[in-house]
Amino acid sequence: MGAQLPAWIDVVDASQLPGLPGFAPHLLRDLDAVTAGLTLHWSSGSIEGAVNRIRKIKRQLYGRAGFALLRTMILLSPHSGPVPVAGPANPIEAGQ
Structure with a gap:
């Protein structure tokens, strides 16, 4: 799931849905941490x-x-x- 994140961000940027184009670029700021959160099996x-x-x-x-x-x-x-x-x-x- 984490490997698909960059492609999802590109789709969201192109979609022009309200709120999402502003949210998606913030995920890129710490892409490694977001990807790890989506792919690792441990939780806090x-x-x-x-x-x-x-x-x-x-x-x-x-x-x-x-x-x-x-x-x-x-x-x-x-x-x-x-x-x-x-x-x-x-x-x-x-x-x-």
Whole structure:
């Protein structure tokens, strides 16, 4: 699919469809990265999910607690897989 991208950009430039002729040339700025994103089989979805989970917890605690409670909430919140954490084995004892 990534190998077909330059041909698709040429077709879009010639089509004069609204919005696409302005979008397609921006893909050429970093063609290698866009092609890799279309062809490689790995994803950063699990990392994005972890970041969103942490942001949600941070928003919930905004203005109510310090870093120690935020860290405890993040470590104790349910998640889909193991997250390696450097620090004490029991995060509750660390806050005391």
